[in-house]
Amino acid sequence: MKVSGFTFVRNAVKYGYPVVESISSILPLVDEMIVCLGDSDDETRELIGSIGSEKIRIIESVWDIRLWKDAGVLAVETNKALDATATDSDWLFYIQADEVVHEKYHAVIKAAMQEFLPDPRVEGLVFLYHHFYGSYRFIADGRKWYSRELRVIRNDKSIRSYRDAQGFRWKNGKKLAAKEIDAYVFHYGWVRDPGTMQNINSLISVNYGRLTNRMKTDLDELKTIDKGFNYAGIDVVVPFNGTHPLVMKKRVDSENWETGIDPGKKKFRNLKHVLLYFLWKRFGWRPFEYRNYIRI
Numbered sequence: 103m104k105v106s107g108f109t110f111v112r113n114a115v116k117y118g119y120p121v122v123e124s125i126s127s128i129l130p131l132v133d134e135m136i137v138c139l140g141d142s143d144d145e146t147r148e149l150i151g152s153i154g155s156e157k158i159r160i161i162e163s164v165w166d167i168r169l170w171k172d173a174g175v176l177a178v179e180t181n182k183a184l185d186a187t188a189t190d191s192d193w194l195f196y197i198q199a200d201e202v203v204h205e206k207y208h209a210v211i212k213a214a215m216q217e218f219l220p221d222p223r224v225e226g227l228v229f230l231y232h233h234f235y236g237s238y239r240f241i242a243d244g245r246k247w248y249s250r251e252l253r254v255i256r257n258d259k260s261i262r263s264y265r266d267a268q269g270f271r272w273k274n275g276k277k278l279a280a281k282e283i284d285a286y287v288f289h290y291g292w293v294r295d296p297g298t299m300q301n302i303n304s305l306i307s308v309n310y311g312r313l314t315n316r317m318k319t320d321l322d323e324l325k326t327i328d329k330g331f332n333y334a335g336i337d338v339v340v341p342f343n344g345t346h347p348l349v350m351k352k353r354v355d356s357e358n359w360e361t362g363i364d365p366g367k368k369k370f371r372n373l374k375h376v377l378l379y380f381l382w383k384r385f386g387w388r389p390f391e392y393r394n395y396i397r398i
C-alpha cells in the first residue's frame with residue numbers, strides 16, 4: 103500500500119500556521135508529502151525545509167487573487183497539490199496547514215486504509231474533528247462547527263477539492279462514498295495570539311468577501327478590541343481534557359495570552375440553536391447537519 107500526503111500553504115510564518123507540526127504529524131503514514139507552496143512574502147519555504155524529510159516535495163505556486171472571493175483559491179491550490187501526487191499511490195492523505203493528527207490515531211488510520219483498500223465502494227475515509235478555539239484548553243462546541251470531514255481519498259484525479267477546500271467531490275459534483283473512522287483531526291485555525299488572529303481576520307474580510315467554511319464563526323459576534331481579536335463572543339466552548347499531539351508541545355507550552363472566554367457561559371443566538379445543542383448533547387443526534395459525503 104502506497105500513500106501520498108498533500109497540502110498547500112502560503113505565508114505560514116506571518117499568520118502563525120502550525121504547518122511544520124501539520125506535515126510532521128502525518129509523515130509516518132505517507133510515502134511522499136506534496137507541499138504546494140504559494141507565493142509567500144515571509145520565510146515559509148525555509149520553515150518547510152526545516153522539517154528535513156526526504157519525503158517532502160515542494161511545488162511552487164502563485165495564488166490567483168481573482169479567486170480570493172469566497173475562498174475559491176483554496177480549492178485551486180489544493181487541487182494543484184493533489185494533481186502532483188504519485189500516480190501509483192493507493193490513497194491520498196490531505197491535511198490543511200492548521201490541522202494536526204495525533205500520533206495515537208496513526209495505527210487506526212493505517213489499519214483503515216489497509217482494510218478498505220480492496221473495497222472499491224469506499225472512496226474515502228472521514229475523520230472526526232476537534233476545533234480548538236482561542237486557547238489550546240478550549241474546544242468550540244457549538245453546532246456551527248462541522249464534526250466530520252473527508253481527509254483520506256482514493257488516488258483518482260477525477261476527485262476535486264470542493265468549494266473552499268473543506269472537502270472533496272467528484273468532477274461531476276457527486277459526493278464521495280466514505281467510511282467514518284474513529285480518528286480525530288485537531289484543528290488549530292482559531293488558536294493564535296489575539297494580534298495574529300486579528301491580522302488573519304482582516305485578511306479574510308478584505309480578500310475573501312465572506313468567511314470560509316473552515317472559519318465559520320460569525321464575525322459580527324466577534325468584534326475586535328484594541329489588543330487584537332476578541333475571542334469572548336464565541337457561543338459555546340468546553341474544556342479540553344485530553345492530550346495534544348507531541349508535535350504541538352512547543353506551541354501549547356508557549357501560550358501566553360488571555361482569551362476572556364468563560365467556558366461556563368453559553369451564548370446561543372436563538373432557541374433553535376439551544377434545541378439543536380440539546381439534541382446533540384442529550385441524544386447524540388445532530389439533525390440538519392451538513393454532510394459532504396455519502397456514509398457507507
